[in-house]
Amino acid sequence: MAATSWKTELLLAGSWRGATSVLLTNGNHHLVVDSGMPHEAPLLIKALEQRGLKPQDIEGLICTHFHVDHVLNNSLFPHIPIYASQQAHDWACSLYSDLADDLHWEKLVLKYYPETFDYERARALMGKLRKLGLRMWHPQRIGTPEQFVWIENRPLPEGLGVHVTSGHVPGHVSVVVGNGAEPTVIAGDALLSRDREDQILTMIPYNRDQFRRDREGILAMRGRILPGHDRPFVSG
Numbered sequence: 001m002a003a004t005s006w007k008t009e010l011l012l013a014g015s016w017r018g019a020t021s022v023l024l025t026n027g028n029h030h031l032v033v034d035s036g037m038p039h040e041a042p043l044l045i046k047a048l049e050q051r052g053l054k055p056q057d058i059e060g061l062i063c064t065h066f067h068v069d070h071v072l073n074n075s076l077f078p079h080i081p082i083y084a085s086q087q088a089h090d091w092a093c094s095l096y097s098d099l100a101d102d103l104h105w106e107k108l109v110l111k112y113y114p115e116t117f118d119y120e121r122a123r124a125l126m127g128k129l130r131k132l133g134l135r136m137w138h139p140q141r142i143g144t145p146e147q148f149v150w151i152e153n154r155p156l157p158e159g160l161g162v163h164v165t166s167g168h169v170p171g172h173v174s175v176v177v178g179n180g181a182e183p184t185v186i187a188g189d190a191l192l193s194r195d196r197e198d199q200i201l202t203m204i205p206y207n208r209d210q211f212r213r214d215r216e217g218i219l220a221m222r223g224r225i226l227p228g229h230d231r232p233f234v235s236g
């Protein structure tokens with residue numbers, strides 16, 4: 001594969017109600033970054049069809065992180081590699097498992113979100129997101145264990161770079177496409193929105209200071225930015 005020729009297209013447009021899903025194309029090689037929620041499966045398939053593609057034509061998935069709005073259509077793509085951080089995977093599996101504990105979840109959640117009490121509305125918000133998350137979360141929807149390729153040990157396909165942005169969740173990655181002066185950055189939830197971050201209903205950052213630095217770092221790349229929950233824009 002030629003090193004810098006990945007083309008990016010939106011399959012699902014990010015908004016306050018759903019995450020950005022991206023098709024990466026290099027010649028006749030296709031990858032998908034983030035797959036969305038179960039009810040978005042028909043939209044995702046339609047977006048592929050409009051480009052003459054079927055799920056079987058996709059050679060690999062890349063996950064920015066494992067919150068429910070980003071990974072629950074992974075099962076539409078069986079048998080192909082899923083590139084992700086093991087840290088982000090293990091953290092999320094453990095989070096959703098602990099959130100299912102009706103009696104102790106409020107205490108357990110502090111393991112994952114130690115800054116919860118720094119936020120005025122976090123308790124109420126967490127309860128809401130917990131219900132939403134538990135309704136959707138099924139480990140079989142994120143792919144099977146033999147599909148995972150941990151980016152801690154293996155690089156992404158040539159021409160794609162990993163930019164670790166752990167402020168949103170530990171091990172969160174943004175994907176940098178191209179290594180020229182003006183890259184395309186698939187930010188995931190390291191950058192939710194160009195200027196409406198506060199309107200996106202998502203979990204609070206794992207680490208607020210790091211989250212701020214991640215956002216600044218992405219904006220400083222002065223490229224085309226694909227936020228996790230908003231339309232693409234050019235930084236600079």
Ligand SMILES: [Zn+2]
Nearest residue numbers: 019069189228
């Ligand atoms: Zn999200």
